[in-house]
Amino acid sequence: MPELPEVETVLQTLKYQLQYPTIESVNVRYEPIIQTPKVNEFQQLLQQKTIQDYRRIGKYMIFDFGSHVLVAHMRMEGKFYVQRKEDPYDQKHVHVIFRFTDGRELRYHDTRKFGRMALYEKQAEDHLYPCFKNVGYDALDETFTSQMLYQAYHQRKITLKQALLDQSIMAGVGNIYADEICFSSHLHPATRCYKLSKKDCENILFHTRRILKGAIRFGGTTIRSYTSQLGVDGRFQLQLKVHQREQEPCLVCGTTIKKVKLAGRGTYICTKCQKRK
């Protein structure tokens, strides 16, 4: 479920809720979630470690323990819950439990079991961790420019939709925001990347950041009303202009929004506002 803004919101919320707790023990109930190291070692290494920082790259969360970092990805349906150790939990869908010395627990919930976690020895640079081998610049990283986006796009023949979903070019955009970015940029998602001008790339990056930052601000406001009962999944109702609006009128021109399949994913388009190049 979560894309960059949801991941950012979850991180901010966890930081606000948890602060900087020390792990007493880790309980892994579904082992394939842990990619590396072996589950025993994962549990051993985390004992007595204290969370010192929260950050992310794209949709990957990074919990910094000083000597090690835990990188987590919620994939489609992962959620984190902060609860007291005596609180009951969903036995079927809670797969990893981090118990802290203050009696609270961070519980990872994931119905589809797609999420993954990896623990690495701390490196000087986050991009050195193996899980980031195919992950490019974070979409909100200001050192990433529209020139660089153009460089990455201009000789590729994949569609714009595919390119936006390709985390190795720019990380953080998923299926929902990809559609919204195409709509705001007045570009048809099936446009081949090599047809995009430098100006198009400028627009794409501008709208990417505008939309992602807007969603983060929106998500940030939900933190206030957050309670551990709800779980921290960063989900909130956004004003989406095309995504999930099949058969509804375009908010700009009134044309009926169409749904097609592109890059194997449901894709929503206003064919009047979004012309193919």
Next chain:
DNA sequence: CCTATCACCTGCAGGC
């Protein structure tokens, strides 16, 4: 290198 397809899992909606 590039692109397409499948696999990983579970739950839910819609058709019959």
Next chain:
DNA sequence: TGCCTGCAGGTGATAG
């Protein structure tokens, strides 16, 4: 009601 199919806000492995 029950069964089947397709679909879901993601990514990595594999095959051409």
